[in-house]
Amino acid sequence: xxxxxxxxxxxxxxxxxxxxxxxxxxxxxxxxxxxxxxxxxxxxxxxxxxxxxxxxxxxxxxxxxxxxxxxxxxxxxxxxxxxxxxxxxxxxxxxxxxxxxxxxxxxxxxxxxxxxxxxxxxxxxxxxxxxxxxxxxxxxxxxxxxxxxxxxxxxxxxxxxxxxxxxxxxxxxxxxxxxxxxxxxxxxxxxxxxxxxxxxxxxxxxxxxxxxxxxxxxxxxxxxxxxxxxxxxxxxxxxxxxxxxxxxxxxxxxxxxxxxxxxxxxxxxxxxxxxxxxxxxxxxxxxxxxxxxxxxxxxxxxxxxxxxxxxxxxxxxxxxxxxxxxxxxxxxxxxxxxxxxx
Ligand SMILES: Nc1nc2c(ncn2[C@@H]2O[C@H](COP(=O)(O)OP(=O)(O)OP(=O)(O)O)[C@@H](O)[C@H]2O)c(=O)[nH]1
Ligand SMILES: [Mg+2]
Ligand SMILES: [Zn+2]
Numbered sequence: 001x002x003x004x005x006x007x008x009x010x011x012x013x014x015x016x017x018x019x020x021x022x023x024x025x026x027x028x029x030x031x032x033x034x035x036x037x038x039x040x041x042x043x044x045x046x047x048x049x050x051x052x053x054x055x056x057x058x059x060x061x062x063x064x065x066x067x068x069x070x071x072x073x074x075x076x077x078x079x080x081x082x083x084x085x086x087x088x089x090x091x092x093x094x095x096x097x098x099x100x101x102x103x104x105x106x107x108x109x110x111x112x113x114x115x116x117x118x119x120x121x122x123x124x125x126x127x128x129x130x131x132x133x134x135x136x137x138x139x140x141x142x143x144x145x146x147x148x149x150x151x152x153x154x155x156x157x158x159x160x161x162x163x164x165x166x167x168x169x170x171x172x173x174x175x176x177x178x179x180x181x182x183x184x185x186x187x188x189x190x191x192x193x194x195x196x197x198x199x200x201x202x203x204x205x206x207x208x209x210x211x212x213x214x215x216x217x218x219x220x221x222x223x224x225x226x227x228x229x230x231x232x233x234x235x236x237x238x239x240x241x242x243x244x245x246x247x248x249x250x251x252x253x254x255x256x257x258x259x260x261x262x263x264x265x266x267x268x269x270x271x272x273x274x275x276x277x278x279x280x281x282x283x284x285x286x287x288x289x290x291x292x293x294x295x296x297x298x299x300x301x302x303x304x305x306x307x308x309x310x311x312x313x314x315x316x317x318x319x320x321x322x323x324x325x326x327x328x329x330x331x332x333x334x335x336x337x338x339x340x341x342x
Pocket of ligand 3: 275278279283284285286288290291292293294
């Protein structure tokens with residue numbers, strides 16, 4: 001059932017979501033979008049609605065059954081929530097030993113993978129975010145900040161571009177409003193851009209500059225290693241003047257991929273193709289005869305570094321996806337009634 005309302009459209013509502021609403025729900029329920037997630041509370045907004053609701057869900061609810069920032073919810077007259085299917089969902093394995101899944105953001109159109117042109121720049125970490133973006137199926141744009149502090153920023157851009165052919169890479173001074181203005185074109189009316197990246201790279205600074213305000217707190221990085229101080233602690237959507245939405249997130253200390261097989265295959269498609277050409281289908285690329293990976297290494301068409309990164313991420317994905325499946329098998333899925341709010 002289509003609910004045409006410009007106030008909802010401005011929040012990102014479209015046919016993907018309205019198609020999930022039954023005629024009865026369209027009469028009785030209100031759609032709202034999760035604008036921010038704080039501990040135990042979520043802020044939602046809809047047509048003429050703006051409020052905080054408790055995000056407590058039944059303990060039996062699976063991780064993917066909890067509302068996350070960017071989600072569209074239907075609230076019925078009794079206050080029950082239904083999470084609409086997500087057009088995209090960012091998740092990671094939460095830090096710590098219990099292999100929990102953590103939802104990062106939903107219904108995102110574009111992700112800015114933010115890193116800075118300094119000693120904190122790290123190719124494997126960027127590649128990890130790129131795998132995630134490809135897995136989720138959103139457009140990735142690498143935004144490299146602090147060019148005003150770097151000797152040779154183009155060097156960093158080259159390293160980022162080498163991650164995947166055609167990858168869009170932007171070099172900016174995040175504090176310079178005029179310089180970042182071109183990024184606003186990547187976030188049209190009703191669109192959502194999530195900013196991901198380590199603490200201190202300038203995610204909140206970018207949001208402030210794009211909005212022309214200083215409303216979000218930012219904090220200088222540690223001098224000795226350029227690392228941030230985990231200034232942002234909640235995930236929150238911020239509106240741009242022309243109607244786009246920027247989703248600021250806290251820098252993640254550790255971010256492990258899970259369920260990312262297709263993202264890996266996309267970012268490392270050349271290595272996957274080579275591996276298919278090995279003589280043995282179970283080739284470990286460890287010196288077997290007829291190994292196409294070894295041949296490519298000899299020729300110099302692939303580098304040992306990148307091969308090592310592919311193997312490491314693949315092993316990590318296998319391990320996390322396996323432990324997630326075991327966790328899911330132990331716990332139940334939430335029913336719709338479990339998702340009530342107080
Ligand atoms: N000179 C310069 N400073 C920048 C730039 N981008 C960010 N900074 C500074 O870097 C520091 C960290 O920026 P934040 O925006 O707080 O970083 P963040 O990514 O939001 O960090 P968390 O919230 O901790 O995840 C602040 O002091 C910013 O002013 C840039 O392009 N140039
Ligand atoms: Mg921040
Ligand atoms: Zn091989």
